[in-house]
Amino acid sequence: MSFDDAYAALTDHQDDTRWAYGTGFSDPLAGVPTDVPGGVDAADLTAYCLMLGDDALIMSHRLQQWVTRAPELEDEMALANIALDLLGQARLLLTRAAQAEGAGRDEDDLAFRRDAADFRHVRLAERADADFAHLVARLLVFVTWRLAVLDGLRGSRDPVLAAIAAKGVKELTYHREYAAQWVVRLGDGTAESHRRMRAAMHAVWPAIGELFRPHPVPDRLAEAGVAVPAAAARAEVDAVLSQVLAAAGLPPPTATDGGATDGGAGRDGAHTAALDEILAEMQGVARATPGGLW
């Protein structure tokens, strides 16, 4: 499951004739030094990469659950593409977390052999979607927020994090456009689609406050020039969501922030029962066949 092998087959420009289409792939981490930069706390960097990696991993899994259930084949493909983009980000970030940790673990150990309380994603990522409107509402919030965070991380002092962010920003820009056009389409569609889109925005709204909750790890790393403070993305996310809601003819939801952090936050390992269901599905095969390869 090494990136080196997959890219080696596709980046060989001497052999372009093998492929009718699709040459010129590039490894996003080619030539990027992997040493933890001086003055950066390795434990903090590990924890931060786990947070961002888990966000992407769990959100990706929720999107994968829409495959075979999406309303149209074309949208199923779009959702699968987004899920794979996020999974790619998760792999790079979990690999970085494992490198910074230096305990001999790898991305698979972190994805498949960790318990629920050790996951560090925000609770927004693990929520189940009642219908397609709930999915696109949650996706819009998630990718708008993640785009704002990764945009700031492009200038990170950690060169790996900066390279992952540079790759992710392009992907997330498309994800945001995809989600926003569906929110607008459903909000500004029929009476029924408007009603359901409005209910979906209302349902996801209480989970937004958690995204900006100050946390000592990103806040410390931000002082070292490595991370984005948790609260920093708020202005951009608010502005984008207001713009999309206005275009969709949806009133600003009135549900209060913070309901999703009752009993603690995902960043501290406090999750809902939804995560147990996800992990049972996601980790079942890997745990049943330790060391299995396929």
Added chain:
Amino acid sequence: MSDEIRHEWPLFEVFVRAKRGLNHVHVGSLRAADHRMAVHHARDLYTRRNEGVSIWVVRSDDVTASEPGDRDAFFAPSADKVYRHPTHYRIPDSVPHI
């Protein structure tokens, strides 16, 4: 807001340009509610493997095609007109797409 619900999306033809300097080439068709969604879907269906730098979409019912019955009258007469091919030019090796 409109309460009209169409139960099937119209068909669009998709054209992708693989590189700057090449032509857009027809790659397939898909369903979408409108042109903007068709471009999104085309991006997701036909350019996942680095196939393109530009996409065109056209409503399939806006395409006017030649009739199969006209094949002889349309195309057969060019079969013996070799003088229409500028074969006497020498094409430099560095010109790849003619």
